[in-house]
Amino acid sequence: MNKVKFNEDFPDITESNKLFKRSKGLIPAYTQTLAKGPTQWIKGIAPKYLKKGRGSHVWDADGNEYIDYTMGIGPVVLGYCYGRVDDAIRTQLEDGITFSMMHPLEVELSEKIRSIVPNAESVRFSKTGCDVTTAAVRVARAFTRREKVLCCGYHGWHDWYIGVTDRDAGIPAAVQDLTFTFNYNDIENLKQSIDADTACVILEPFVFEEAKNDFLKEVQEVCRKNGSLLIFDEMWTGFRIAVGGAQEYFGIKPDLACFSKAIANGMPLSVLTGREDVMRLFDRDVFFFTTFGGEALSLAAGMATINEISEKNVPEFLSMQGKKLKDGYNKISAGLGMDYTQCSGYNCRTIITFDPFKSGCNPLEMKSLVQQEMIKNGILWSGFHNMCFSHSDEDAEYTLKCYEKVLPLLKKAVDDKKVAEYLKGEPVEPVFRKTSNFNLKPKKLQ
Numbered sequence: 480m481n482k483v484k485f486n487e488d489f490p491d492i493t494e495s496n497k498l499f500k501r502s503k504g505l506i507p508a509y510t511q512t513l514a515k516g517p518t519q520w521i522k523g524i525a526p527k528y529l530k531k532g533r534g535s536h537v538w539d540a541d542g543n544e545y546i547d548y549t550m551g552i553g554p555v556v557l558g559y560c561y562g563r564v565d566d567a568i569r570t571q572l573e574d575g576i577t578f579s580m581m582h583p584l585e586v587e588l589s590e591k592i593r594s595i596v597p598n599a600e601s602v603r604f605s606k607t608g609c610d611v612t613t614a615a616v617r618v619a620r621a622f623t624r625r626e627k628v629l630c631c632g633y634h635g636w637h638d639w640y641i642g643v644t645d646r647d648a649g650i651p652a653a654v655q656d657l658t659f660t661f662n663y664n665d666i667e668n669l670k671q672s673i674d675a676d677t678a679c680v681i682l683e684p685f686v687f688e689e690a691k692n693d694f695l696k697e698v699q700e701v702c703r704k705n706g707s708l709l710i711f712d713e714m715w716t717g718f719r720i721a722v723g724g725a726q727e728y729f730g731i732k733p734d735l736a737c738f739s740k741a742i743a744n745g746m747p748l749s750v751l752t753g754r755e756d757v758m759r760l761f762d763r764d765v766f767f768f769t770t771f772g773g774e775a776l777s778l779a780a781g782m783a784t785i786n787e788i789s790e791k792n793v794p795e796f797l798s799m800q801g802k803k804l805k806d807g808y809n810k811i812s813a814g815l816g817m818d819y820t821q822c823s824g825y826n827c828r829t830i831i832t833f834d835p836f837k838s839g840c841n842p843l844e845m846k847s848l849v850q851q852e853m854i855k856n857g858i859l860w861s862g863f864h865n866m867c868f869s870h871s872d873e874d875a876e877y878t879l880k881c882y883e884k885v886l887p888l889l890k891k892a893v894d895d896k897k898v899a900e901y902l903k904g905e906p907v908e909p910v911f912r913k914t915s916n917f918n919l920k921p922k923k924l925q
C-alpha cells in the first residue's frame with residue numbers, strides 16, 4: 480500500500496542534520512559508501528540517514544516515508560525486510576553466525592550457483608564486490624603468467640583498479656601502470672590496447688548503454704586469440720538481467736565472473752565463479768582467504784534470495800516494472816518537448832540523464848531540482864530506477880504522477896535559464912565514476 484503522498488512542504492530533516500553534525504571530523508567523507516553519502520543528495524533538503532525499510536519503502540531518521548529507487552545501491556533486489564530471506568537469516572541465527580570450521584551452506588550454495596550460472600564450474604565466496612574482482616584479476620595473472628589488465632566500468636576500491644581513476648592517491652605508480660581502460664562498444668579500441676602481456680580483460684557486460692554489434696562476443700573472441708582471460712563483472716547484472724546474469728542473457732560464458740549486490744538481498748556476500756582449471760589455482764598458489772568468507776547468515780540469505788529470484792522469475796518482473804517507469808518518463812518528457820532529458824538503460828536498472836548542450840543548463844543542477852521535488856513528494860530519487868520485486872503498480876503509478884508534476888517545473892526553470900534559482904539547497908556533486916577515456920596509456924608514457 481503506497482502511503483506516500485504529494486506534499487507542499489519539504490520533509491523535516493532535523494534528526495538527519497543532528498547526526499550529520501556529530502559525524503563531522505569523526506567519519507572522514509561521512510560515509511562508507513560514496514553513492515550513499517552527502518555529495519549525491521541535495522544539501523539542506525534531502526534526508527541523510529535512513530532507519531527502516533519495508534518492501535520498496537524506506538523511512539528516514541526523522542520518520543519521513545519514501546518510495547526508494549536506489550535500493551541500497553543495488554543489493555535490495557526483492558525488497559526491504561523480505562519475509563523469505565529474513566526468515567532464513569533468523570533460522571540460521573538460532574544456530575550461529577561464524578564458525579570454527581567450514582559450514583555446509585558453503586557446499587549447498589555453491590551447488591545451487593553452479594546449477595544457475597553458466598560459467599560456474601567452480602565457486603568461491605567472499606564479502607564485497609571488490610574482494611572478488613581483485614581475486615579474479617590475481618588468479619588471471621597467475622594463470623596466464625602475465626601482468627597487464629584491461630578494464631571497462633567500475634570495479635571497486637582496490638589498488639589495481641582505482642589507480643586508473645582520478646581518485647588515485649596512495650596507489651604506487653608501478654601498480655597504476657599495469658591497468659588500462661578501454662571504451663565500451665569500441666572493439667577497435669580493445670584490439671589496439673590488448674597485447675602479449677595482457678592477463679585479462681574485465682568489464683561490466685553493460686552499464687546503461689546497450690551492447691551493440693555483438694560487442695561482448697567480439698570481446699570474447701579478441702581475448703581468446705590473445706590468450707587473455709575474459710572476466711565479467713556481474714555486480715549489477717547478476718541475478719537481475721536474468722537469473723544466470725548477463726552470461727545467460729547474452730549467451731556468453733566468460734572465463735571468470737564476479738557477483739555481489741543482488742545475490743543476498745542486502746547481506747554482504749560476493750561470489751567468484753569460473754573455469755575449474757583457472758579456479759583450481761586457489762587450491763594453493765593463489766591466496767584468497769578471509770575470516771568472514773563463510774559467514775553463514777549471508778550464505779543463508781543468498782540461498783533464499785536465489786531461490787526466490789528463480790522461482791518467481793524476478794528478472795522478468797524487474798524488467799516489466801522498470802519499463803513502465805522508463806517509457807512513462809520518456810513519454811512525459813517528450814510530451815513537454817524536453818528533448819534534453821530522458822530515461823535509458825536495460826529496464827531492470829535505468830538512468831535519467833540531462834543534456835547540457837540541448838538544454839543550455841547545468842546537468843547537476845537539473846538533476847538536483849528533480850531530486851528536490853521528488854523528495855518533497857516522498858520519492859527518494861538519485862537519478863536511477865533500481866527496480867526491486869516489491870515495487871508495486873501503485874508505486875509506479877504514483878511515481879509517474881510525480882514526474883508529471885515535477886517535469887513541467889524543470890521545463891520552466893530551463894526555459895527561464897534559472898535552474899539554480901529554483902534550488903533550495905546545494906546541488907549534488909559529480910559521481911567520480913568515469914568509465915571511458917581514462918588511463919588508456921601507462922602514466923609514465925603519457
Ligand SMILES: Cc1ncc(COP(=O)(O)O)c(C=O)c1O
Binds near residue numbers: 634636712713739
Ligand atoms: C560493477 C561493480 N563492480 C565492483 C563494485 C565493487 O563492489 P563493492 O563496493 O561491494 O566492493 C561495484 C560497486 O558498486 C560495482 O558496481
